[in-house]
Amino acid sequence: xxxxxxxxxxxxxxxxxxxxxxxxxxxxxxxxxxxxxxxxxxxxxxxxxxxxxxxxxxxxxxxxxxxxxxxxxxxxxxxxxxxxxxxxxxxxxxxxxxxxxxxxxxxxxxxxxxxxxxxxxxxxxxxxxxxxxxxxxxxxxxxxxxxxxxxxxxxxxxxxxxxxxxxxxxxxxxxxxxxxxxxxxxxxxxxxxxxxxxxxxxxxxxxxxxxxxxxxxxxxxxxxxxxxxxxxxxxxxxxxxxxxxxxxxxxxxxxxxxxxxxxxxxxxxxxxxxxxxxxxxxxxxxxxxxxxxxxxxxxxxxxxxxxxxxxxxxxxxxxxxxxxxxxxxxxxxxxxxxxxxxxx
Amino acid sequence: xxxxxxxxxxxxxxxxxxxxxxxxxxxxxxxxxxxxxxxxxxxxxxxxxxxxxxxxxxxxxxxxxxxxxxxxxxxxxxxxxxxxxxxxxxxxxxxxxxxxxxxxxxxxxxxxxxxxxxxxxxxxxxxxxxxxxxxxxxxxxxxxxxxxxxxxxxxxxxxxxxxxxxxxxxxxxxxxxxxxxxxxxxxxxxxxxxxxxxxxxxxxxxxxxxxxxxxxxxxxxxxxxxxxxxxxxxxxxxxxxxxxxxxxxxxxxxxxxxxxxxxxxxxxxxxxxxxxxxxxxxxxxxxxxxxxxxxxxxxx
Numbered sequence: 090x091x092x093x094x095x096x097x098x099x100x101x102x103x104x105x106x107x108x109x110x111x112x113x114x115x116x117x118x119x120x121x122x123x124x125x126x127x128x129x130x131x132x133x134x135x136x137x138x139x140x141x142x143x144x145x146x147x148x149x150x151x152x153x154x155x156x157x158x159x160x161x162x163x164x165x166x167x168x169x170x171x172x173x174x175x176x177x178x179x180x181x182x183x184x185x186x187x188x189x190x191x192x193x194x195x196x197x198x199x200x201x202x203x204x205x206x207x208x209x210x211x212x213x214x215x216x217x218x219x220x221x222x223x224x225x226x227x228x229x230x231x232x233x234x235x236x237x238x239x240x241x242x243x244x245x246x247x248x249x250x251x252x253x254x255x256x257x258x259x260x261x262x263x264x265x266x267x268x269x270x271x272x273x274x275x276x277x278x279x280x281x282x283x284x285x286x287x288x289x290x291x292x293x294x295x296x297x298x299x300x301x302x303x304x305x306x307x308x309x310x311x312x313x314x315x316x317x318x319x320x321x322x323x324x325x326x327x328x329x330x331x332x333x334x335x336x337x338x339x340x341x342x343x344x345x346x347x348x349x350x351x352x353x354x355x356x357x358x359x360x361x362x363x364x365x366x367x368x369x370x371x372x373x374x375x376x377x378x379x380x381x382x383x384x385x386x387x388x389x390x391x392x393x394x395x396x397x398x399x400x401x402x403x404x405x406x407x408x409x410x411x412x413x414x415x416x417x418x419x420x421x422x423x424x425x426x427x428x429x430x431x432x433x
Numbered sequence: 434x435x436x437x438x439x440x441x442x443x444x445x446x447x448x449x450x451x452x453x454x455x456x457x458x459x460x461x462x463x464x465x466x467x468x469x470x471x472x473x474x475x476x477x478x479x480x481x482x483x484x485x486x487x488x489x490x491x492x493x494x495x496x497x498x499x500x501x502x503x504x505x506x507x508x509x510x511x512x513x514x515x516x517x518x519x520x521x522x523x524x525x526x527x528x529x530x531x532x533x534x535x536x537x538x539x540x541x542x543x544x545x546x547x548x549x550x551x552x553x554x555x556x557x558x559x560x561x562x563x564x565x566x567x568x569x570x571x572x573x574x575x576x577x578x579x580x581x582x583x584x585x586x587x588x589x590x591x592x593x594x595x596x597x598x599x600x601x602x603x604x605x606x607x608x609x610x611x612x613x614x615x616x617x618x619x620x621x622x623x624x625x626x627x628x629x630x631x632x633x634x635x636x637x638x639x640x641x642x643x644x645x646x647x648x649x650x651x652x653x654x655x656x657x658x659x660x661x662x663x664x665x666x667x668x669x670x671x672x673x674x675x676x677x678x679x680x681x682x683x684x685x686x687x688x689x690x691x692x693x694x695x696x697x698x699x700x701x702x703x704x705x706x707x708x709x710x711x712x713x714x715x716x717x718x719x720x721x722x723x724x725x726x727x728x729x730x731x732x733x
Binding site: 094101104392401 | 473476477480481524525528529584588589591592595596598599608609610611612613614615616617699
């Protein structure tokens, strides 16, 4: 073996050793969350309970100002009527006055329905909102220095309604409004003063940390979604065992979405990947003969390692244009049919 | 009585008798020693040959892609790696590159170009005679050259995979930590793939008249078709066992892959590893047998 060969082999071994060492240090050591890095997610997470089943976030400004929303409005035929009415009553312009929203689905307690909480940050006219609430039968009170407006959800059961069945709105901080069941809102106010929040839930915060600068995201336990979806038993039993899920969307012209699911084991992850591949192949085969439908189908990228299955796709403005065109064509066909034949 | 007169020059030219061996003959070295000696000679030859330029280009192209992705992300031009508008994270890009570039192209191509040339190059250069006149088994020559091929390719390909991991995985806020177990599996898998394809194509190189064409037809014809067809045919490919060991999800790059995925019947990892090691042993043994028995006629 020549000296040149020896040096080459030594260099290769060195590169392998250094690279694997970096990976090993990252895998076993790493940097504790929050030590050098900023806390992931919005500041409003401090109001979310530690045992929340699902946590979601939406950057309302980005979504409202996006091209995809304009196309969707065109597709759905939406007008500004509802927005104007809401603004007249509450003083809130949804497109301008709400910056972002954090929502959560609480943990299930006994046989009671899951309670929810929505925390919105923006610019709100507190006195106008309070007046509107009182006008509609809400009761104004102070709770730990915060203004709380409580209304019972079902007026027919006012006398027998449990305390937790009432809805509430609270101004928990400058420009921050919390809405939800009265219990959840009170607990949110307690959390702002230091009791444990979702920030201490490492599993949830690990998922939140992966969301980075997404315009909207949702993370949580899949069981909560499955229970709320009320799927038929035959379908529910066939879904692979998914423990955690996360979904994120980035709006910039179109929308790029990523959905991840963490399964119980690798076998379940492989099953889930096979299911997704099967549906993708089926969709492609069905759309193969129709260029119009092909334009509407997103190109799905399947990824993920081990127990994590990740699906990425993009909804482009071209796809929405194709949907609008298809809807227009369907409407034109419907109009051209003589009356009475539509029901055949 | 006659006296035996010993000529000192004759005495000096006669090699000393090996202890315990037949008088006047040296013992042939053991098989492994012979193979290691051939390995030692062939390694430098193989590493610094013109073929290594091709190896460097092949292995350098994923690295160039990785550097391009990093530069684009650093200057904020591309907004991350995207496929049809969908942002893809670093670990997914890394997994896709291992599947599409390394496993399905680089490893088989290296096996073909190096493995088929182990004996064929010596025949073409008319230097095989000098190897076969040595008092060592012919199969030791093949094994030594195979080991040189393995060391050359492993010590070029595996460091490139590690560099690619460091370049690509952090894209799109990917985490090195989460992808580390997959990297270790990838390194083992690629090493095993290089060994398996090398043994197979060493046999093809020793047995067939046109080994390069035969190798290309096998790797890019037979294996691709057999993997798509339902049934047992796919078990007659190396890719079937290698792909079952990959820790990343198979990328969707067309209807062919989608069909492969639909008909995918994944053997357990231990079975795959055992089959691959078995293939290495069998093909090397077959190649050694062919080399021992075949008469190589050098064209004048």
